[in-house]
Amino acid sequence: MTTRPVQIIGAYLSPYVRKVLVVLELKGVAYEIDPLTPFMGDDRFSLLSPVRRVPVLIDDVVTLADSSVICQYLEDRYPKPALYPIDIFDRARARWLEEYADTRMGEVFIWHLFNQLIIKRFVWGEPTDQAVVDRAKNEEIPSILDYLETQVPASNCLFGDLSIADISIATFFRNAAYARYAVDARRWPKVAAYVERILAEGPFAKLKKFEDLSSRTPIDQQRTVLREAGAPISVETYMTTQPRRGVLQI
């Protein structure tokens, strides 16, 4: 067994990076991170992640570039504690909720909300398209919350102990908060309480400090500032100076 920590490429503010870091924290796997905003990846990053997505995981054996694939791999390699339900029917439902979060919540919370309000302004210097934000807030997010309200439990987690489904759903609400969106607890009481409950779990709480720092530090200073704050910043970086769009445009 190697003793080199698992290498993670990807910014603390990415919901998909957060998901993988929470899994690593829960399983007690040591890691180092290159807190890369995916638009700032260099040519070597394109080779590691063919669609220029984060996170990327690199360890002694594999290089993987999708959060769901990474989490399932971590479960296979480090089975304890189990983050996928044992029951195969619950496990299928957990994976469905993970997929729903990754794609539909990703599309709306990240691309229509966070991207418009944060990424476009701070990475690209472009104005927010308010019509996109309004549609997200008035139509798309309510539709997602209506669905989640039928899925999440009134107490505890979805499948007993904390699972990949809880982690995958909750991570998007941290980004929503950075975009100043809060769930209306009168309209979606179960979701509002559930999100608050899951985001209070140890690993989510621990990571928040580094996310807050990232959110108020210019990209080119983040590695230094995060390292000084105690984040496990890797030696190697895949950052370039010129922002570049991804391949996957959703």
Add this chain to the structure above:
Amino acid sequence: MTTRPVQIIGAYLSPYVRKVLVVLELKGVAYEIDPLTPFMGDDRFSLLSPVRRVPVLIDDVVTLADSSVICQYLEDRYPKPALYPIDIFDRARARWLEEYADTRMGEVFIWHLFNQLIIKRFVWGEPTDQAVVDRAKNEEIPSILDYLETQVPASNCLFGDLSIADISIATFFRNAAYARYAVDARRWPKVAAYVERILAEGPFAKLKKFEDLSSRTPIDQQRTVLREAGAPISVETYMTTQPRRGVLQI
């Protein structure tokens, strides 16, 4: 154990439906199909598939609406023959290739090629955007094939026996063929031979008959024509008469 066949909702021409049907065929699981073009789903379909995607699987216990989640569930419930590599590192790589195919190949082969040339014309009566098709053929597909050429083997399958990775990749080339796109074997010799090899496997070959029929039969006659040709068409249908766009617009 129930003896009712597994119910699949989704058209034979969908690459994601084909992927699930190939898995069902390989595992010898009996199924019935409602060959639904997702745009033709009724309101009950929206409840089963919140992002209006196909395939949907319904059996005695679960309802699932994502091909990767469905295939993993089928592997868990019907383990033989194994379609995910036993080795956890190979398994992770297989899942990565499945994810790459589902998202990146889906975006380009389906939305930029098949959608433009087939779906837009025959479902929506809209003209092809030739610029999108040209960019797919001249830039996006070559980039995908360059990547796959570094991944696929010169003979046999990716991981010994036929696996979820082979099935997930090959299925898109059947749709490419319906859009009259063929891989240039001089430029990408390994991919060209690999695709031909995988699509010649029994289940892919068996399904082709029903795909060909679907491709030349008006939507409202497909259930009847397919049933007469011996396809296991379900009694229940979720088809409506008025086409409706999905939620996920990639």
